Amino acid sequence: MKSYRLIALLLLPLLAPVFIAEQPSSVSYAQAPGPVRFPAAIEPRNDIQMQNRVPVRMRDGVTLYADVYRPVKEGRYPVIVSRTPYSTERAPSAYAAAVYFAQRGYVYVFQDVRGRHESDGEWEPFRNGERDGYDTIEWAAKQPWSNGKVAMQGGSYLGQNQWRAAQAAPPSLVTIFPMVASTSIYHDWITLNGGWRLSFNFGWGPVRQESRIMQNTGAHTLDGVNAIHYDQLQKHLPLSTMQQLAGRNAKFYDDWLANPDYNDYWKPLNVEEMFEKITVPVHTFGGWFDIFSQGTLRGYVGMSQKGGTEQARKMSNIVIGPWGHG
DSSP: HHHHHHHHHHHHHHTTTTTTOOSGGOOOSOOOOOOOOOOOOOOOOOOOOEEEEEEOOOTOOOOOEEEEEESSSSEEEEEEEEEESTTTTTTHHHHHHHHHHHHOEEEEEEEEEETTOOSSSOTTTTHHHHHHHHHHHHHHHHSSTTEEEEEEEEHHHHHHHHHHHHHHHHHHHHEEEESSSSEEEEEEEEEEETOOOOHHHHHHIIIISSSSSSOOOOOOOOOSTOOOHHHHHOOOOOGGGGHHHHHHHHHHHHHHHHHHHSSSTGGGGGGGGOGGGOOOOOHHHHHHHTTTTTHHHHHHHHHHOOOSSSHHHOEEEEESSSOOOO
């Protein structure tokens, strides 16, 4: 998806009056709940600056790094946090979003998750989103350029990260905007209707996300690895030795295989069992043809019925249309 299309999609929910005001620094939830009406587009009004590799220290001493985009003019602004495993420097569409919102009076904190790219720590997919999300949000709220109100935004893994952070109920979080995102890693990501998603899991996991740096290798090829093509590799049995054949060694993938059923390993990664912990409105965005469409729908229904506050239940909403995961 081209950057201008992504910006348009991000802008749609972010224009919701629960978060956007004529003066962003005066945002509140005083407005009575009701249908979301989107105002006219907000024009850019700020020159911006970017700080690269800003350290954010987690509670266990691990340092994560973020790029911070903000208006040049000194002041206290509302903050948008986005946390990615795909590198803050390799996502042109996310960069465009950061620039877009900074030009319109927001601070945009774009962070590499634990163990990925610039950030320290060990890479464990999905495992630290709650704790690290909480710490990053509260760090952002205390910065001199922040007015203390923080939202989160992003799609796919970046959307799942928001659900996890919201579970921890950080005091400074006011809303999240998960796009095309899973709500249960086991039911949406690892399996589909009970079946193991072999191509997706192996392609996303060991092939591209094995270690700190995301591999450039496409999801359906293993060029240079013993001349084995991905479609051939998928026919290999047992699944437990596929990584050896492909020259990969992702411990987390072995853990996935060792837990084929929904159990205590997966329960902490199922937001659907924890809607009651989420106290802020959730604005979900998805596509009918998205791989995580069912999670998008369950997320909206779950928050509407089980959200942790009346505000969260009444003001959560959904936008879904005829598109896929891009």
